[in-house]
Amino acid sequence: MIRVLLVEDSATMRAHLRESLAADPELQVVGEALDGPQAVELVGRLRPDVVTMDMMLPTMSGLAATEHIMAEFPTPILVVSSADRQELFSTYNALAAGAVDVLEKPRGDASDASWGLRLCSAVRLVSRIRVITHPRARLDGRNRGAGPPPSSGPPPVAAAPVQAAPVPVRETALQAVAVGASTGGPGALTDLLRALPSGFRAPVLCVQHIAASEPFAVAFSDWLAGQTGRDVAYARDGVPLRSLGGRVLLAPPDRHMLIADGLVRLSGAPPRHSCRPSVDVLFDSVAAECGAAAAGCLLTGMGRDGAEGLLRMRSRGATTFAQDEASCVVYGMPREAALLGAAAYILPPARIAARLEDLAPVAGVRR
Structure with a gap:
């Protein structure tokens, strides 16, 4: 009951x-x-x-x-x-x-x-x-020590040790950052985007699972922009990826977002993992299109969408991240990525942002 x-x-x-x-x-x-x-x-x-x-x-x-x-x-x-x-x-x-x-x-x-x-x-x-x-x-400091109610959820998985070494210097410019999130995602996305420097140049492409009607969707992009101070918008079909420097693009409700031939594409193809938009669809396309010139981030959420795509990104040379269990609302999607060995780094969102800063040039900062 x-x-x-x-x-x-x-x-x-x-x-x-x-x-x-x-x-x-x-x-x-x-x-x-x-x-x-x-x-x-x-x-x-x-x-x-x-x-x-x-x-x-x-x-x-x-x-x-x-x-x-x-x-x-x-x-x-x-x-x-x-x-x-x-x-x-x-x-x-x-x-x-x-x-x-x-x-x-x-x-x-x-x-x-x-x-x-x-x-x-x-x-x-x-x-x-x-x-x-x-x-x-x-x-x-507001916790009174009350523990959570009993749960039938999956037991926690032992996360891979957090990587402490600096991110290796890249030989290719970072063309895109692909991010996937589900339950708990609004807070995690906010923490990640707020921690990026204002001059961060690489476009950030986000799939956030949310049961959103059109008013809910429009409000989410406006809310995220207000929370982070970044240029946030829903993706439009056919926009060149190279024209999106520093912008944050969200997958529209009920449409997959992917990269093909240097363009952002939207698709009504069947759901994957019962999800449309699907994180795996985005990650697979970024792996094929950008290879080592990309970074992938899988944040809090239920299920396994994004874990296999993150592994494909890593196999193509991309730098990959999963959110750590302690900071997740639901340690589901990142857990699956950890089990697959898809994430090179397992970190909270703000520390993921710090590593991304090491990967991409920042406007006005000489390296």
């Missing part, structure tokens, strides 16, 4: 959540909170397996409640959010603070017919994620 705490100030929406979850015999609503302080208190007292979190709450926002919960009683949090722009920015801030997934609230259109099933599926998926005390919380 998966025990669920609902956090929602609207009585109508709470009833909808309750009725939808009641249709699944494996899901049990164990409590309901109407504001942020009550949510934090009930998580500590009831220790649910999953929290559904509204963002716009009285007294304490859903974002603040998420930060407190992930600092004090780490619990998988599913954000249930509307497509209002202000709420969307709060949603991505919550994902960066440790919430693990987001589900858009009913829109009032034909898609609502399957909303209850999607909610139950999302709750089941989120319940399997092994969450950690969020790194922000550890740095802030």
